[in-house]
Amino acid sequence: MPYLETSAEWYEQSSLLLKARPSTTRITSKYTVLKPSASKVSKRERFASKRSERGGSATGSPPPTVQNPEEPVATFKLKTYDPVSGTCLQYETNKAAEVGRLIGTLSRLGRHQAALPELPEDLTQAASAEGISTPVVESDQKLGAPAAEQKAAGGKKKKKGKK
Template sequence: MVYLPTLEEWQRNAALLLQARPASARITTKYHIPNLDSKRYASKKRQQPSGEGQNEAAPEAARVPRAVLEVKAYDPVSGVTLKFKTEKSADVGRLVAGLGRMGRTMAALPERAEGLEDAVMEEAPAAEEAAQETKPAPAPAPATGGGGGGKKKKKGKK
């Protein structure tokens, strides 16, 4: 399992995973609001022993749970897991737009359908490249599932 540092990086790697395993790879998005009452967060509170009545009220008000949005691309066949975590609300739109693009890959649709007129020139070489890419990609992937995973993990650690 790898956490990738940026959203772009995650999207690039997840897109590669989807291209290699379009039928089995899945993308899970988790929106998590932490429970500040749980033991995990309570232990931190105890580290500042002081006047209970006054001090507790002030930090309680300031302690607003900070939610986390985590997106995970997982392929059960090879066991590859790529994750990205963010706290910024600005990332939601970008992230879901990326999910839409990957949805197109899952549905086996060409990458960009809209703006066909402009993209005609670009699409022709892009399609050739894609064909070249997909041909060598399946060869190592089914041989050893872990191999594909290892490759991606190395990329993530950079």
């Protein structure tokens, strides 16, 4: 159940998983707001007091943003899960700026799920790796389904033993 470092990596791996198992894989996004636990609050208070003692002058860094120790923790977590193979890919963020981009990613993965061909203009907006560019090129030649099949077999080493 790995957490992937970047959303691009998460997208790449998820699209491979979707190609291999398009009808059983589900994508869950979880937006959660939690009040910090008592230990977290005290930790934050200690951190804040230490910082104010030092004054932040030694490093010359900008003055620390004062954080309310009671401030709730909000996270946005994406999870691709295939119950048949047990593969689970996760990505977590706490930045509001990423939400729009991640929903865009979900929409592209949704096209996989709906068995629609990938959009060619996805290449421009994606901060994605080169690995995904090949399927787009191939699906342009109206070989969408067979191309996906080849990749599902070849690209996914973990998924052996399917045939």
